[in-house]
Amino acid sequence: MKVSYNWIKQFINIPEALEDHTALLTSLGLEVEGVENFESVKGGLEGIVVGYVASCEQHSNADKLQVAQVNIGTETLQIVCGAPNVAAGQKVAVATIGTTLYDEKGEPWKIKKGKIRGEESHGMICAEDELGLGTSHAGILVLDAALEIGTPLKDVISIENDQVIEIGLTPNRSDAMSHMGVARDLRAGLAINADALEFITPSVSGFHVDSRSSRVNIEVENTELAPRYCGVTLTGIKVKESPEWIKNRLKAIGIAPKNNIVDVTNYVMHELGQPLHAFDLNKISGNKIIVKTLAKDTLFTTLDGVEHRLHEEDLMICDTEKPLCIAGVYGGANSGVTDGTTSIFLESAYFNSVSVRKTAKRHHFNTDASFRFERGIDPNITEYALKRAALLIKETAGGEISSDITDVYPQKIEDQQVFLPFAKVDSLIGQEIPREEIKSILRTLDINVNNVTESGLGLTIPAYRNDVTRPVDVIEEILRVYGYDRIESSSKLNATVAKSSKLENNRLQNIVAQQLVGQGFVEMMANSLTSEKNHTLTEQISPKNQVSMLNPLSSDLAVMRQSLIYGGLEAIAHNLNRKQENLRLFEFGNSYHQYQERQFTENKHLSILTAGNTGNPSWNSTSQPADFFYLKGAVVEVLKRLGIQIINEKPTKLDFLSEGIALSSGAKIADIGVVKKKVAKNFGIEVTVHFANIYWGEILKLVSKKHIPVTEIPKYPEVSRDFALLVDDSVSFKELREIALNTEKKLLKSVQLFDVYEGSKLPKGKKSYALHFTLQDPTKTLTDKQIDKTMNKIQQQIENQAGAVLR
Numbered sequence: 192m193k194v195s196y197n198w199i200k201q202f203i204n205i206p207e208a209l210e211d212h213t214a215l216l217t218s219l220g221l222e223v224e225g226v227e228n229f230e231s232v233k234g235g236l237e238g239i240v241v242g243y244v245a246s247c248e249q250h251s252n253a254d255k256l257q258v259a260q261v262n263i264g265t266e267t268l269q270i271v272c273g274a275p276n277v278a279a280g281q282k283v284a285v286a287t288i289g290t291t292l293y294d295e296k297g298e299p300w301k302i303k304k305g306k307i308r309g310e311e312s313h314g315m316i317c318a319e320d321e322l323g324l325g326t327s328h329a330g331i332l333v334l335d336a337a338l339e340i341g342t343p344l345k346d347v348i349s350i351e352n353d354q355v356i357e358i359g360l361t362p363n364r365s366d367a368m369s370h371m372g373v374a375r376d377l378r379a380g381l382a383i384n385a386d387a388l389e390f391i392t393p394s395v396s397g398f399h400v401d402s403r404s405s406r407v408n409i410e411v412e413n414t415e416l417a418p419r420y421c422g423v424t425l426t427g428i429k430v431k432e433s434p435e436w437i438k439n440r441l442k443a444i445g446i447a448p449k450n451n452i453v454d455v456t457n458y459v460m461h462e463l464g465q466p467l468h469a470f471d472l473n474k475i476s477g478n479k480i481i482v483k484t485l486a487k488d489t490l491f492t493t494l495d496g497v498e499h500r501l502h503e504e505d506l507m508i509c510d511t512e513k514p515l516c517i518a519g520v521y522g523g524a525n526s527g528v529t530d531g532t533t534s535i536f537l538e539s540a541y542f543n544s545v546s547v548r549k550t551a552k553r554h555h556f557n558t559d560a561s562f563r564f565e566r567g568i569d570p571n572i573t574e575y576a577l578k579r580a581a582l583l584i585k586e587t588a589g590g591e592i593s594s595d596i597t598d599v600y601p602q603k604i605e606d607q608q609v610f611l612p613f614a615k616v617d618s619l620i621g622q623e624i625p626r627e628e629i630k631s632i633l634r635t636l637d638i639n640v641n642n643v644t645e646s647g648l649g650l651t652i653p654a655y656r657n658d659v660t661r662p663v664d665v666i667e668e669i670l671r672v673y674g675y676d677r678i679e680s681s682s683k684l685n686a687t688v689a690k691s692s693k694l695e696n697n698r699l700q701n702i703v704a705q706q707l708v709g710q711g712f713v714e715m716m717a718n719s720l721t722s723e724k725n726h727t728l729t730e731q732i733s734p735k736n737q738v739s740m741l742n743p744l745s746s747d748l749a750v751m752r753q754s755l756i757y758g759g760l761e762a763i764a765h766n767l768n769r770k771q772e773n774l775r776l777f778e779f780g781n782s783y784h785q786y787q788e789r790q791f792t793e794n795k796h797l798s799i800l801t802a803g804n805t806g807n808p809s810w811n812s813t814s815q816p817a818d819f820f821y822l823k824g825a826v827v828e829v830l831k832r833l834g835i836q837i838i839n840e841k842p843t844k845l846d847f848l849s850e851g852i853a854l855s856s857g858a859k860i861a862d863i864g865v866v867k868k869k870v871a872k873n874f875g876i877e878v879t880v881h882f883a884n885i886y887w888g889e890i891l892k893l894v895s896k897k898h899i900p901v902t903e904i905p906k907y908p909e910v911s912r913d914f915a916l917l918v919d920d921s922v923s924f925k926e927l928r929e930i931a932l933n934t935e936k937k938l939l940k941s942v943q944l945f946d947v948y949e950g951s952k953l954p955k956g957k958k959s960y961a962l963h964f965t966l967q968d969p970t971k972t973l974t975d976k977q978i979d980k981t982m983n984k985i986q987q988q989i990e991n992q993a994g995a996v997l998r
Contacts, residue, residue, distance in 0.1 A: 202374035238290030264341020276330035369464030401591035465576035477511025569655030717758025
């Protein structure tokens with residue numbers, strides 16, 4: 192939000208420079224993100240002087256050019272000029288050589304010595320648009336003949352210099368969405384170290400009704416959506432350009448002036464925080480304003496010429512025949528003020544913030560008015576702002592106030608009553624603030640102290656402070672004005688050791704995350720919101736089970752995700768498009784489903800994705816593909832780290848995987864496989880992507896029931912033996928491993944496959960497995976006799992059960 196420092200000084204008389212107050216504004220919660228200088232005339236007319244056209248003759252080589260001799264006090268310059276109105280004897284604005292001027296886009300350009308059609312030109316006689324003083328380019332600017340030659344033009348024409356503050360306003364500070372609100376906060380902060388400054392608000396004492404000839408009746412059908420609605424009419428006005436002081440205020444904060452009526456409504460909105468709207472009175476049918484909702488899909492064209500289909504909950508300002516405006520959001524094309532407008536109906540209202548927010552999001556509007564209504568404005572400033580605007584319109588556009596103010600306010604919004612215990616203040620802040628200083632701070636914030644007791648204060652919070660409803664909110668207000676830096680640090684440090692289980696979700700997530708990071712994976716975080724079209728790519732993830740947002744920010748964020756696969760694929764695509772081809776990602780997150788009406792489920796997951804290789808090749812190693820087996824190994828290691836050893840495999844049933852396996856340990860705990868090409872292509876991915884979905888909720892159940900035994904590290908050595916076995920093609924390593932481990936459960940520690948051979952030298956339908964066995968006895972050193980006996984037993988069982996032959 193942009194704030195003019197000159198404008199703030201209309202509310203409080205501050206002699207100090209802005210630099211003395213930026214830190215204070217930030218400490219008050221109005222973070223100053225930057226300050227820039229503003230000049231009502233860009234460049235400040237530097238280098239422009241008053242000149243006298245001593246003579247003016249026709250250019251010898253151009254019919255439309257004149258050669259003028261211009262006296263600028265210190266010298267006489269020859270200037271070639273193409274303006275039709277230049278003549279001898281005029282006082283003109285002369286840009287000397289080296290002067291910087293600005294074009295209509297604000298781009299700078301310099302005046303240089305030049306030669307035009309053979310005649311030298313040593314400067315430029317300027318038109319008002321070239322100086323930034325207006326828009327006319329019909330001819331040069333002719334100055335008052337009484338001006339002294341050589342006078343700098345900046346001493347003749349008043350230029351306003353201002354400083355514009357960019358404030359990063361948090362959503363809860365709706366009270367500071369105006370210059371009055373910022374000035375009120377700054378006054379409170381300054382009062383800590385000095386006497387409170389007088390707070391000067393614009394006077395509306397001059398408001399009076401000139402006639403009652405043009406009253407507009409107001410009917411509010413839905414007072415819940417429009418708790419307060421005020422209006423007044425003005426007739427005999429003349430729509431024209433605003434005076435310079437209003438234009439300068441608006442231009443300083445980045446608003447382009449339009450005409451005196453629109454400019455006044457914008458001025459009052461940024462001055463007081465109350466949005467206003469002016470309707471052309473002659474376009475209001477039936478001499479009546481009706482505030483109501485309309486039927487669904489009613490067509491309405493806004494000021495920008497765009498046609499909208501209204502929602503049945505959109506609050507509209509209507510006359511007896513048609514809608515005129517979307518309440519609190521945007522005006523209509525057929526009711527706005529034009530150059531021919533002579534009478535207006537001026538609206539000032541308090542609309543329901545939730546209703547305005549929904550309507551603005553629904554129709555993709557973000558206006559200055561909706562910005563304020565959405566966050567909540569002051570319901571008790573409505574009539575005051577209307578009077579302020581009416582007086583300014585009379586001042587700038589003439590005319591008269593032609594009706595009494597109609598104020599529809601059936602249920603007054605009361606101020607909040609809060610009791611503030613002193614003990615709670617001291618407890619939360621950590622030190623005692625003098626009671627009188629607390630009361631002084633509250634008074635500068637317009638918080639009334641109704642009664643004082645030994646235990647606390649009875650307070651009335653103004654209605655515009657909709658973020659202050661509890662004692663803790665009041666304490667925050669006291670502390671931000673008192674100053675966080677004034678709170679002393681204690682020399683004593685207290686800490687609480689919380690009792691927590693090693694099996695808590697966040698602890699287990701950290702363990703797994705550290706393991707995956709150690710293996711070269713990178714953690715990612717995707718949005719829980721996704722596009723509805725993603726739920727149409729497969730049959731299992733169906734739109735009928737999705738959880739839809741009531742007011743989505745956009746169509747790409749309209750539903751809750753039913754799987755982590757889509758966010759992962761978006762991350763893969765994003766990285767591939769930036770030449771990051773070797774990807775190993777993981778994410779902890781939730782999926783959301785609605786299997787029955789209003790029956791929602793939320794499940795925890797750990798997703799792991801790979802694409803490309805496990806790393807870049809180097810001189811002493813080649814890159815290995817991050818294929819299915821690599822991903823399966825990572826998943827199995829995660830499960831082992833959590834103490835899950837018994838894992839069964841079967842084909843996966845996930846329909847967005849072209850092939851893969853499902854792991855279970857009682858319940859299904861993971862799916863691993865290759866993402867279907869057609870699914871990946873929807874995200875612009877051409878490479879093979881492997882995906883693992885670990886059902887983290889099931890993992891937590893298993894881990895909570897799991898008893899993990901702890902044994903001493905064996906003191907005796909391991910022994911290794913190898914077998915080369917000829918087996919049928921249908922026999923898997925898993926079968927051989929299980930036979931061996933079931934045969935010798937005490938001494939056999941592990942079985943590993945270190946070579947597979949399938950070739951023409953083997954009988955048809957056969958393959959060769961090379962297995963590595965590790966034996967160990969934790970109580971003694973194994974003898975050759977024990978080892979041979981154990982290996983013979985394992986060999987015999989493998990031969991009998993798997994039909995293997997020792998090669």
